[in-house]
Amino acid sequence: MNLMQAFKMAFKSIASKKMRSFLTMLGIIIGVASVVIMVSVVQGMNKRSMERFEAMGDNKIEVYAYQYYETSGSVSELLYEYCLGMQDLVMGVTPQVDVWREITIKYGAKTFSTQNWDDWEKRISIQLGSDQFGVCNNYTLGGGRELSFLDIDKTNKVCVLGGGAKTLLFDFVDPVGETIFINNQPFLVVGWYEPSGVEGMSSMDNVILLPYTFNRTLNDNQQIQQYVVKAKSAEATTLAIAKLKAFLGGFITEGENGFFNVYSNNDWSSQVQEQSLMQSLVLGAIAGISLLVGGIGIMNIMLVTVTERTREIGIRKAIGAERKSIIVQFLIESAVICGIGGLLGIGLGSMGSLIAGKFLLQGMKLWPSATITVGAFAFSVALGVLFGLYPAIKASSLQPVDALRAE
Amino acid sequence: MLIDIRDLYKIYNEGQESEVRALDGVSLQIDQGEFVAIVGASGSGKSTMMNVLGCLDVPTRGEYVLNGTDVTSLKDKELARIRNREIGFIFQGYNLLQDLNALDNVILPLIYRGTSVFEREEIAMAALARVGMDDRAHHRPSQMSGGQQQRVAIARAIATHPPIIMADEPTGALDSKTGRHVLGILQQLYREGTTVLLITHDDGIAATAPRVVRLSDGKIVKDEHQEVEWL
Ligand SMILES: Nc1ncnc2c1ncn2[C@@H]1O[C@H](COP(=O)(O)OP(=O)(O)O)[C@@H](O)[C@H]1O
Numbered sequence A: 001m002n003l004m005q006a007f008k009m010a011f012k013s014i015a016s017k018k019m020r021s022f023l024t025m026l027g028i029i030i031g032v033a034s035v036v037i038m039v040s041v042v043q044g045m046n047k048r049s050m051e052r053f054e055a056m057g058d059n060k061i062e063v064y065a066y067q068y069y070e071t072s073g074s075v076s077e078l079l080y081e082y083c084l085g086m087q088d089l090v091m092g093v094t095p096q097v098d099v100w101r102e103i104t105i106k107y108g109a110k111t112f113s114t115q116n117w118d119d120w121e122k123r124i125s126i127q128l129g130s131d132q133f134g135v136c137n138n139y140t141l142g143g144g145r146e147l148s149f150l151d152i153d154k155t156n157k158v159c160v161l162g163g164g165a166k167t168l169l170f171d172f173v174d175p176v177g178e179t180i181f182i183n184n185q186p187f188l189v190v191g192w193y194e195p196s197g198v199e200g201m202s203s204m205d206n207v208i209l210l211p212y213t214f215n216r217t218l219n220d221n222q223q224i225q226q227y228v229v230k231a232k233s234a235e236a237t238t239l240a241i242a243k244l245k246a247f248l249g250g251f252i253t254e255g256e257n258g259f260f261n262v263y264s265n266n267d268w269s270s271q272v273q274e275q276s277l278m279q280s281l282v283l284g285a286i287a288g289i290s291l292l293v294g295g296i297g298i299m300n301i302m303l304v305t306v307t308e309r310t311r312e313i314g315i316r317k318a319i320g321a322e323r324k325s326i327i328v329q330f331l332i333e334s335a336v337i338c339g340i341g342g343l344l345g346i347g348l349g350s351m352g353s354l355i356a357g358k359f360l361l362q363g364m365k366l367w368p369s370a371t372i373t374v375g376a377f378a379f380s381v382a383l384g385v386l387f388g389l390y391p392a393i394k395a396s397s398l399q400p401v402d403a404l405r406a407e
Numbered sequence B: 001m002l003i004d005i006r007d008l009y010k011i012y013n014e015g016q017e018s019e020v021r022a023l024d025g026v027s028l029q030i031d032q033g034e035f036v037a038i039v040g041a042s043g044s045g046k047s048t049m050m051n052v053l054g055c056l057d058v059p060t061r062g063e064y065v066l067n068g069t070d071v072t073s074l075k076d077k078e079l080a081r082i083r084n085r086e087i088g089f090i091f092q093g094y095n096l097l098q099d100l101n102a103l104d105n106v107i108l109p110l111i112y113r114g115t116s117v118f119e120r121e122e123i124a125m126a127a128l129a130r131v132g133m134d135d136r137a138h139h140r141p142s143q144m145s146g147g148q149q150q151r152v153a154i155a156r157a158i159a160t161h162p163p164i165i166m167a168d169e170p171t172g173a174l175d176s177k178t179g180r181h182v183l184g185i186l187q188q189l190y191r192e193g194t195t196v197l198l199i200t201h202d203d204g205i206a207a208t209a210p211r212v213v214r215l216s217d218g219k220i221v222k223d224e225h226q227e228v229e230w231l
């Protein structure tokens, strides 16, 4: 009996046992699909948190400094000058101040408030910063210009819009040159930033940036305490932190005339990475277990049919089948069933991933990774073939009479 | 001489307390074209005898020469060939594959034989016609009566035109009328030159064979020729 014949025989056997073939396939379909979905979701979640992190920026140094009495000039100016002096390490420095008091923002008939806590998507916040605010916070200029040093020095009534604020106020109209009213004061829009592009991050985009010198009027002249310094690289971050600590320590003695703290987001980055690694491990383990459960299902259905098939093998041997042709037939039979089941499982898993992405990860386009898909497929098929082959290997080595005796 | 066994033993659980000598030193010669009934009470070793003669089982010891070949030294491949080409089996429980229709069941031995695709169906249909089952070719075993299933099983046994037919209680599960029909087919095969081995516990059925070999406790106790009632 040749291979072609063995193939035909296998297909005939599959077709003639539709129910059993289907049940076997079902085990594999479910096993593969659940692993594929599981792993896609984890990978999607990891991707999401990395995206968010990257949108906020790497190598970002947060500086917190406060003086009981401002002595030798404001910290803002001192820090600004000091950072200019280490341009080999630093790309920019800016105060980072939120205006917390209620502010209304108007353009034409539209009004927005900084205190609209009921509808986050429509809340706009006012941020105070320097000409280097964009660089420090990873914003990309979409049009117009950044704040200038002069705007800050002269406390010019100008502003730069975040991507979200631009859409809320102007839809798709170019806002540069328009005037908006902030607490009824006219402000000229000089530029706007591209949206960060990360879903669920409207708070990052619904901002209006004003020169930090407005701190005096908008925040009741409270001292600015928070700054961001953007370093050029991870190594530069470490160096800059050391330098900044030394510099601030030069005129602030902790607890005596103020306090300060310098730390970097990079610490947090490694934390995020560690966390996502943990997530991967946990969900990988869950996926492994579901594969195992699927595998046991496959094993079960294959083993349940062993006695039935033992008798079949006895009959086939009695009418002249060689051991080899029986094994080849069973091998092809299981490989075909498991292969088809595996492919259907990948299809179902991919669909499931898309649906999971839509509902669990805010419409993220989740697509299972090739490695996992191929791995789950190979594992299931190998298991199915192994246990599909088991009755053939066992029964074909029996005397035909013993195989025929199986009930 | 077609079948020649000498001092043949089949011993289960040898040396243990539960030892059973299903065949206890049997010698038997059967010529080509004979019709032999092997009779005996239940448990006397008839089925064991047929299984060994049919290469479905191996003897514990003893000689078995089939058509000049020492069968005890053959490997799986050659034994499969003998079961496929030299012997056709008919069992009490039919042993059809339940998932295949009558035609496909009959085609199966032809596939293992390597008969060309173009001839198989024709040969199988002819075999079914021989037993009057060609009109049920596309029925599954579950859609047929016991007598019909046994006729399909006979068609399968004769499809490769083997020189020997071995039937173990072929009428055991049938009513007497269908039973007689089946025995008639065996007699017809015998008259056409096929060597037929019929196993039965029923003396009435054994009366259809010209030669009767009687087994008791694994030993041959009688071997004689007789007048036959032709069905
Ligand atoms: N696989 C087996 N293991 C142990 N004893 C067996 C086995 N097969 C048959 N026997 C025993 O061998 C004897 C002959 O059995 P068998 O050839 O089936 O008798 P018969 O067909 O004449 O009724 C019986 O005693 C039976 O119990």
Ligand SMILES: [Mg+2]
Binding pocket: B046, B047, B048
């Ligand atoms: Mg018996």
